[in-house]
Amino acid sequence: MADVESLIGQVWSPDVRPLAEEAWRCYNAGATRACITMTWSAVTADIITKLVRLADDGDGQAVFFRTTLTEAQKKGLTKEGVRAMQAIEASLLEKAVEFELIDSIGSRELERIREDRNLCAHPSLRMLGDVYEPRPEVARGHLAVALTTLLTHPPTQAGHRPHLHP
Secondary structure, three states, X not given: OOOHHHHHOOOOOOOOHHXXXXXXXXXXXXXXXXXXXXXXXXXXXXXXXXXXXXXXXXXXXXXXXXXHHHHHHHOOOOHHHHHHHHHHHXXXXXXXXXXXXXXXXXXXXXXXXXXXXXXXXXHHHOOOOOOOOOOHHHHHHHHHHHHHHHHOOOOOOHHHOOOOOO
16 A cells, blocks of 8 residues: 555546645644544545535436535535535445445444544544544555545546555
8 A cells, every 4th residue: 555645646636636735744844633633624525525526527316515505605605514414424335335435434434534523523522531542654544545435536436447455
């Protein structure tokens, strides 16, 4: 497997690559929680970007997703807009499997990143004083999984692209 830094250069979307680069900078700075949080941000942005691209290419189900996304984005940072985007983000891994961007194993791997992101970004999920301290290896591993499972692949369905696991 290629090293993380070279994989970042292979991130398919130029809009997502800066998020992966920032996750890597966080890792190198020793900010493991920030690395995990940024890795999850890159995953969500990548799935959304790929589904919108599929919609642009005429996939009817992806068009429905794009319409739902656009309606949520129109609401902006209102309570309704945030709730609508949270609902979309909560279903992204299922959508990625449905559209064959990832398989069930990739979904499990990315779900672990989401779970750790929630622990990193929401310290209230744990008892007071019990702050989640992920090991640096966990943050690096999450970034490597996101890169090899999703971020370096174009928005084509699984039957049309190779699937690599770290």
